[in-house]
Amino acid sequence: SQKIEQNSEALNIQEGKTATLTCNYTNYSPAYLQWYRQDPGRGPVFLLLIRENEKEKRKERLKVTFDTTLKQSLFHITASQPADSATYLCALDAAGNMLTFGGGTRLMVKP
Amino acid sequence: NAGVTQTPKFRVLKTGQSMTLLCAQDMNHEYMYWYRQDPGMGLRLIHYSVGEGTTAKGEVPDGYNVSRLKKQNFLLGLESAAPSQTSVYFCASTGSGNEQFFGPGTRLTVL
Numbered sequence: 742s743q744k745i746e747q748n749s750e751a752l753n754i755q756e757g758k759t760a761t762l763t764c765n766y767t768n769y770s771p772a773y774l775q776w777y778r779q780d781p782g783r784g785p786v787f788l789l790l791i792r793e794n795e796k797e798k799r800k801e802r803l804k805v806t807f808d809t810t811l812k813q814s815l816f817h818i819t820a821s822q823p824a825d826s827a828t829y830l831c832a833l834d835a836a837g838n839m840l841t842f843g844g845g846t847r848l849m850v851k852p
Numbered sequence: 853n854a855g856v857t858q859t860p861k862f863r864v865l866k867t868g869q870s871m872t873l874l875c876a877q878d879m880n881h882e883y884m885y886w887y888r889q890d891p892g893m894g895l896r897l898i899h900y901s902v903g904e905g906t907t908a909k910g911e912v913p914d915g916y917n918v919s920r921l922k923k924q925n926f927l928l929g930l931e932s933a934a935p936s937q938t939s940v941y942f943c944a945s946t947g948s949g950n951e952q953f954f955g956p957g958t959r960l961t962v963l
Contacts, residue, residue, distance in 0.1 A: 749892065775951060784856075784942050784954030785895070830894070838883050838902070838946055839910070844894040 743768045745843040760818040764831035771833040858955035865933045873928040875943030884926040888939040933962045
């Protein structure tokens with residue numbers, strides 16, 4: 742069966758360091774992968790989309806990689822700030838504009 | 853633009869009661885979705901719609917019904933609520949850009 746795995750344990754890092762979150766998947770051949778941010782009590786907010794033919798994508802302090810051989814995406818936040826503390830969700834296209842989400846990883850950035 | 857709005861924000865039901873959750877979007881999006889989010893389970897797709905007058909089942913459709921009579925509205929109904937339906941419900945919509953826009957969520961408790 743199709744499966745998306747994100748580290749369910751919280752990631753704690755110091756302000757200014759680079760945070761790296763992992764999304765692994767099995768039994769998928771997604772055309773694209775997305776990352777969302779979710780703050781407590783709020784809906785997810787779209788951050789980045791990377792397509793299967795793209796190795797890397799950047800947006801300000803964010804960087805996403807997509808390795809279709811390893812079936813893995815890495816999400817990096819450079820120069821992290823306490824305001825980056827949130828839960829980050831990865832999502833893969835299932836078919837026809839539908840997404841399947843991972844369980845999310847909570848990031849805590851300490852000042 | 854208000855984006856995606858959901859009503860109500862909170863609701864408490866007794867087992868067996870019925871209710872309807874309303875989702876509205878003002879972005880002229882064709883696709884709309886209903887998800888539920890439970891601790892440790894991530895977002896799971898309940899039902900979705902690819903256009904006005906169309907609906908389809910997602911991953912966890914049992915116990916729910918939906919209607920899309922107008923393009924901007926997507927209704928989620930619970931005919932006979934059960935404690936297992938206690939969850940946070942999110943509506944989302946998308947146009948041609950693949951990224952989904954989420955509402956603020958409805959927190960439902962079934963006693």
